[in-house]
Amino acid sequence: MRPTVAIVGRPNVGKSTLFNRLVGKRLALVDDTPGVTRDRREGDARLGDLDFTVVDTAGLEEAEAESLTGRMRLQTEAAIRDADVVLFLVDSRVGVTPIDGHFAELVRRSDTPVILVANKAEGRAGEAGAYEAFGLGFGDPVPLSAEHGEGMADLYEALRPYIDAVAPPRDETEPEPDGEDETPEARAAKPLRIAVVGRPNAGKSTLVNALIGEDRMLTGPEAGITRDSVSVDWEWRGRRIKLFDTAGMRRKARVQDKLEKLSVADTLRAIRFAEVVVLCLDATTPFEKQDLQIADLVVREGRAIVIALDKWDLVEDRVKAWKDLRETCERLLPQIRGVPLVRLSGLTGEGLDELMKAVIKVEEVWTRRVSTAQVNRWLEHVLQRHPPPAVSGRRIKIRYATQAKTRPPTFAIFCSRPDALPDSYTRYLANDLRETFDLAGIPLRLNIRGGGENPYDKKKDG
Template sequence: MRPVPPLPTADLPVVVIAGRPNVGKSTLFNRLVGRRQALVADTPGVTRDRKEGVALIRGRYVRLIDTAGLEEAAPDSLFGRMRASSESALHEADLILFCIDARSGITPADEHFAQWIRRQNRPVLLLANKAEGRQGTASALEAYALGLGEPVALSAEHGEGVTDLMWEIAERLPPEHASEDSAENAPDTDGDEEDTRPAGPLRVAIVGRPNAGKSTLLNTLLGEERMITGPEPGLTRDSIAVTLRDEDGEFEIVDTAGLRKKARIDETLEKMSVSASIEALKMAEVAVLVLDATLGVHEQDLQIARLIEREGRACVLALNKWDAVEDRTATRKAILDRLSISLAQMRGVPVVTFSALTGSAVHKLLPAVREAAEVWNARVPTGELNRWFESMLERHQPPLVNGKRLKLRYITQVKSRPPTFVIFGTRAEQLPEDYKRYLVNGLRDTFDLPGVPIRLQTRGTKNPYAES
C-alpha cells in the first residue's frame, strides 16, 4: 500500500495529467499512485471530474491530478464544462504531463491543446503513451512536432518507461522546502486501528440516487466549481475525494456516483461506478445520504440507507432542494416516518435541510457530520452500562426458551465505530430478536446514540454437566 505522506497535501507540489480523451491519462494516474484509484475503460471520456491522489516520485510526494479529456465544445455543454474543470486544474499545476497516444499519432486536437498549454507558462513534460515495443517508440518521435520538447515514450498499461518518467518528473519539480522534524509530522499508527479515531481528516461519503444534488452540494461546500454539474442525471462516474477544512478541523469528502436499482445497471462502466461508490462508503466514517426533498423517500433511497446501516457507518440525512418544498412540516414528517418504519436502526438520524444550488443552510451540514461521528465513536463505561442492564432486566425479564428462562449475566462494549456490545449469560445465544430490539432501543435512548447502527452480540456460557 502507498505510504502516508508526511505533509498535508496542500503543501505538496501539484502535477496535472492532461490531454485529449482516451490517451491513457487515468491508467497513468493509477500507475503513479500505485493503485487502481481512477476508473479505466475503453470508452472515451470516462473521466469527467478531476481526481486527486498522492504519488511518491523518487522519494518525494506530489499531489497528482487526473483530468477529463480536453475537447473543443460549447461552454454550456457537458464537454465544455469538463474542459473548464480541466483548465482550472492546469492553472494551479507546478508541472503538466501532456499525454498523447503514440499509436494514433499527432491529431489536430493534440496540436491545438499543445499550443494552448504553451501559452500557460507552466513547466510541461510531453508523454507519448501506448508506445509499446519498437514501433511505439518510433511513433513517439512524431511528438517532437508539438514543440514541447523531447517526448517520454512509455506504456502506462504495461509499465514500460514509467521508471524513466519518474526521473523526468523529479527533475522538473520545484525546489523542495525544508520541513520540520518529519517524526513530528508523521501520523501515529499505534493503537487499535479499528477502535481509535485515526489521525487525519474525518472521512465522509456523499451518497444518494442520481440527480439528487450530490455534486452541487460538494461544490457549494468548497466554494468553487470543483465537480461537473448539470441537469443530466449520472454525470458523476468516479468517486472523487477532496479535502475541506473548517474552524474545527479537516474533512475528506468523497462525491460518489448515483446509485440506481441493480436491474437498471447493465453497462460495464456503470457497474464500475457503483463499485467505486460502495468502496468509498466502506472507507468512510460518516455517510451523507442526499435526498431530493421535492420527491420524498424513494425505495432506492431506503436501499442505500440499508447499505449504510449494513456497513456500520454513521449517517446524516441531507434533504436537498428544501427551498422548493411547499409544506415543509408535512414533508419532513413523511420522510422521517418512512425511515422509522422501514429502518429501525436509522431512528434518530440527524436531518439537515438546505438548498445546494443557492447555498441556503448548507453551513449546517458539516457540524451535523461531526456530531454524528462523535456518536459513532461513543464509549459507554462498563459500570454505567451494567447498571442500565440490570434495570432493563428488572423491567422486562428475559423470555422463556424451551420452558427455561435465559440467564443474562452482564454486558460490555467491545468496540465503537459503530458501538458494539456483547451480552454474556447462560444460553444467551438463544436470545430472541424482539428482546434484542428492546435492549438496542434502550441503549439508543439511555446513552444518546441516535442515528447510528448499534451491534448487539451474545455469548453463551458452557454448561460443564451438559453432554459433549
C-alpha cells in the same frame, strides 16, 4: 508545500492509467470507453524520492462551453492553471492527431511548464508515434508505458527539476511515521472522511461544491455526470475534512453498462472507507425504494449516517412536508431510529452549517464508548424491569454485558442460552441501549453470546 502535477491530453490516451500508477493504487476508473474521467481527481503520488499531488483530468475535446463536454474542458483548464507542471500525454501507437495539436496550443498558452509524455510506447508499435510527438514543440517526449510501468525512471528525471523547485527532496534519514505511536491528539488531527451518496441527480455534486465554496465538481441537468468517487480536502471550523463525491446509485436491475458497474463499485468503496455518509435525497421525491436500499447498505457497512434533504428550496408547504418526512423516516428506517435529518439546498446554500453540525455530532456518537460498569448497571435495571421470557419452560439467564468496540458501537451480551433468546427481546435491548446512552441515529451492533460467569460480579467466591 506539495507540488501539483496535472495529467492532461485528449480522451483515451491513458491518463487515468498513469494516475493510478503514480498513486500506487487503482483510484481512477479505467476503461476502453473514451471520456470515462469527467471530474478532476487528486491523489498523493510518489515516484522515487519525489512526493507530489497528481491530478487526473477529463479528456480535452472541442465542444460548446455550455455542453457537458465543454464544462469538462473547463475543469481541465482549471487544473492546468493550478498545477506546477503539466504532463501532456499522447498515444504513441496512434501518433499525433489534429486534436492533440489543437490542445497543445491551449496548454502552451498557459504559464505552466509542460512535459510531453508519449504513452503506450512499449514495443516497436509505439516508436513512430513517439518520434512524431517532437512536432508538438514541447521538446523531447518521455516514452513510457503507464500500463506496464516502463519508462518511469525517465519520467522521474523529467519531473525532478520542477518538483525540487517547489519542495526540496525529503531527507531520507528522517524516519517516516508509521501511525503506530500516534498520540490521541495526532489521530484527532486526521481528516474526517465523509462520503456523499444518493440516487443520480439528487444534487450530490452541487452540495459538495456549495460546502467547499467553489465549482470543483462537474454539475448540470444531466443525470449521472459523476462517474467515479472524487475526493476533496477541505476544512470546516478548524476540522480537517476529506469529502468524497460519488456516482449516483440506481437500482441493481437497471445497472447493465460495464462502466456504470465500475462506478457503483467505486461508490461502494467510498462508503466502506468513509466514517460518516451523507445520504442526499431529493426533497421533492424523497424516500423512494432506491433511497431506502442505499440507507440500508450504509447501515450494513456500519457507517455513521446523516440524511440530507436537498432541493428544500423547491418544497412549497414546508411545515407539512417536514412533519411528514420525519414520520416517514422513522417508519421506513427503524434500524437507525433518530437518524439526523437536515433540510438544505446546495443551490442556495441554505442549511449547510446545520448539515456539518449534524455530521460532527453523529461522528461523536459513532465513536462513543460506554464503560463496562455503566453497561452492567443498565443491564441490571433492564432485567429487573423486563426479564427475558422463558423458552420451552426454561428461563434464559443473562449474566453480563460490555461494549466490545466502537465505530459503530458494538455490545456483547453474555447469557446461558444465546440461540434461544427471541429476536424481539434482542430488539428491545438494542432500543433501550440507544435511549439510555443517547446512541440515536447510528448503526448499533448487539452480539448475543454464550459464556461463563460475570467477571465484574464482586459477590462471586474468591
